[in-house]
Amino acid sequence: MERKIGETLLGVEHISLSFGGVKALTDISFNIREKEVFAIIGPNGAGKTSMLNVINGFYHPQQGEIHFKGLHRKQMRPHEAAVQGIARTFQNVALFKGMSTLNNIMAGRNLKMKTNLFWQALYYGPARTEEMINREYVEDIIDFLEIQAIRRTPVGKLPYGLQKRVELGRALAMDPELLLLDEPMAGMNIEEKQDMCRFIIDINEQYGTTIVLIEHDMGVVMDLSERLIVLDYGRKIAEGTPDEIRGNQVVIDAYLGVAHTN
Amino acid sequence: MIFIQPFFDMVGDPVLFLQVIWEGFVTGILYSLIAFGFVLIFKASGVFNFAQGIMVVFAALTLVGLHEAGVSAFVALPATILVMYVLAFSVERLVLRSLVNQPDIILFMATIGLTFFLIGFGEFIFGGEPKMMITEELLLPYDSITFFDDMLILQEIDIAASIIAALSLVFLALFLGKTKIGIALRAVADDHQAALSVGISLNTIWVVVWFISGVIALITGIMWGAKSDVSFALSIIALKALPVLILGGFTSVRGAIVGGLIIGIGEKIGEFYWGGLVGGSIEGWLAYMIALFFLFFRPQGLFGEKIIERV
Numbered sequence: 394m395e396r397k398i399g400e401t402l403l404g405v406e407h408i409s410l411s412f413g414g415v416k417a418l419t420d421i422s423f424n425i426r427e428k429e430v431f432a433i434i435g436p437n438g439a440g441k442t443s444m445l446n447v448i449n450g451f452y453h454p455q456q457g458e459i460h461f462k463g464l465h466r467k468q469m470r471p472h473e474a475a476v477q478g479i480a481r482t483f484q485n486v487a488l489f490k491g492m493s494t495l496n497n498i499m500a501g502r503n504l505k506m507k508t509n510l511f512w513q514a515l516y517y518g519p520a521r522t523e524e525m526i527n528r529e530y531v532e533d534i535i536d537f538l539e540i541q542a543i544r545r546t547p548v549g550k551l552p553y554g555l556q557k558r559v560e561l562g563r564a565l566a567m568d569p570e571l572l573l574l575d576e577p578m579a580g581m582n583i584e585e586k587q588d589m590c591r592f593i594i595d596i597n598e599q600y601g602t603t604i605v606l607i608e609h610d611m612g613v614v615m616d617l618s619e620r621l622i623v624l625d626y627g628r629k630i631a632e633g634t635p636d637e638i639r640g641n642q643v644v645i646d647a648y649l650g651v652a653h654t655n
Numbered sequence: 656m657i658f659i660q661p662f663f664d665m666v667g668d669p670v671l672f673l674q675v676i677w678e679g680f681v682t683g684i685l686y687s688l689i690a691f692g693f694v695l696i697f698k699a700s701g702v703f704n705f706a707q708g709i710m711v712v713f714a715a716l717t718l719v720g721l722h723e724a725g726v727s728a729f730v731a732l733p734a735t736i737l738v739m740y741v742l743a744f745s746v747e748r749l750v751l752r753s754l755v756n757q758p759d760i761i762l763f764m765a766t767i768g769l770t771f772f773l774i775g776f777g778e779f780i781f782g783g784e785p786k787m788m789i790t791e792e793l794l795l796p797y798d799s800i801t802f803f804d805d806m807l808i809l810q811e812i813d814i815a816a817s818i819i820a821a822l823s824l825v826f827l828a829l830f831l832g833k834t835k836i837g838i839a840l841r842a843v844a845d846d847h848q849a850a851l852s853v854g855i856s857l858n859t860i861w862v863v864v865w866f867i868s869g870v871i872a873l874i875t876g877i878m879w880g881a882k883s884d885v886s887f888a889l890s891i892i893a894l895k896a897l898p899v900l901i902l903g904g905f906t907s908v909r910g911a912i913v914g915g916l917i918i919g920i921g922e923k924i925g926e927f928y929w930g931g932l933v934g935g936s937i938e939g940w941l942a943y944m945i946a947l948f949f950l951f952f953r954p955q956g957l958f959g960e961k962i963i964e965r966v
Contacts, residue, residue: 451848470856471848472851472857475851475852475854480852480853481852483848487848487849488846488849489842489846489849490846491841491844491845491906492838492841500838500853500855501853503835503839503854503855563849563853564852564853567853
């Protein structure tokens with residue numbers, strides 16, 4: 394394994410986000426280092442997905458700052474996040490349902506295709522070369538995720554587990570530096586979960602991609618992640634390695650509830 | 656049998672039949688063009704753009720209005736294209752941007768709102784009375800050529816309209832099929848959030864499709880205006896795009912073209928050969944009947960994408 398955890402890639406500083414009177418996130422800070430697998434866990438409604446939405450620009454926090462690759466920002470639009478190298482998958486699969494697997498993943502190459510419309514319309518010259526290069530990249534991903542058999546199938550027809558895999562492929566096609574995975578294993582059976590775990594580990598090792606993972610399956614989280622934070626009611630209640638978190642009383646209370654003695 | 660007789664008429668006078676088909680073809684290709692404007696916006700935002708018809712009128716009025724104000728035709732044309740760009744830009748900035756991720760019906764209502772705005776705005780600036788299209792000034796031909804001892808008459812303006820419409824359709828079909836904008840467009844139509852997450856800018860895509868629709872509206876406006884005149888009544892023809900879209904499929908470029916031709920030729924043949932038998936003027940509703948008939952067999956249209964719904 395050549396992988397080395399490096400400098401801070403993404404820093405989250407004192408982020409607070411509210412919708413009207415509802416506070417979704419309160420004063421959250423953490424750092425994600427290059428090439429690590431970082432998990433965010435917490436009970437339902439703790440603000441995990443909100444946190445991802447803040448990172449990739451869907452939500453604009455009222456307070457706090459985010460810095461990515463040394464660039465500070467207060468807010469950013471989602472496609473700008475994509476330009477900077479942040480890709481993501483969604484909790485409730487968001488694919489282009491009418492398009493084939495291949496085209497879905499090609500859509501992930503959107504930002505890498507630069508030739509002008511004129512050549513593209515003619516499908517000649519630089520556009521053709523570019524298409525071939527990108528197509529090759531996409532084929533590699535299809536091989537990597539073992540989805541050759543469904544490349545021409547409209548993704549709306551695929552079973553849920555495969556849709557999640559295609560979505561992962563689309564995010565990978567963006568050649569991201571930071572990959573946000575929102576419950577990549579929700580609703581999968583054990584075999585599918587094992588496959589997904591393998592892919593996540595391989596992505597991290599082969600492509601050197603930094604991964605942020607939200608997951609409810611504690612076994613998976615503890616196996617995959619190097620560090621994690623725990624959110625509860627929009628606050629960070631713990632941060633550390635899986636071993637540290639396992640023994641943390643506050644976390645156990647958050648998950649199991651505390652007996653109130655009057 | 657009166658319903659069989661027309662077939663004998665067709666065979667009996669093939670030149671006349673050819674004439675009818677030609678008339679249908681010319682109407683049809685203009686239907687295709689209008690339908691194309693709808694398909695484009697439907698693909699990019701999943702919304703039936705109610706304002707497409709009024710955009711045709713607005714574009715034509717702008718062109719004629721500018722010319723009336725003393726601008727030469729060849730300056731007025733690019734100026735009108737510029738106006739359509741400004742319109743696309745404003746629609747995106749003022750209407751669509753605040754409606755990202757809203758249900759389709761909300762966007763649909765917004766286009767109805769836009770329709771009434773454009774009617775009011777158009778009347779305010781250009782007045783409500785019908786105008787003549789500046790056919791001659793744009794160097795469009797207005798003679799006619801004849802074949803078979805004057806039995807088959809082709810208006811040159813119709814020929815020009817067909818060629819221009821066909822060229823635009825081919826160009827746009829290529830543009831959508833082969834460019835990354837094409838894929839981006841379908842992506843946006845499927846899922847706004849997912850499209851954003853792979854770095855497709857919704858705002859840019861919307862400006863592009865509304866601008867292209869605006870240019871299509873202008874072409875349609877010029878051609879249709881040359882056949883009748885430029886007035887707000889012209890926006891009614893845009894409703895003919897509805898059966899075309901039902902026939903061809905709301906998401907298909909090929910569907911718009913083929914559907915337009917079927918409806919155009921179908922209604923002309925129907926009107927000419929059967930119209931008299933049932934009291935005439937069936938041209939107005941025949942298109943809808945054809946579309947209804949097709950709905951029984953292919954609810955998604957001839958080329959439409961199958962709607963996949965998992966339960």
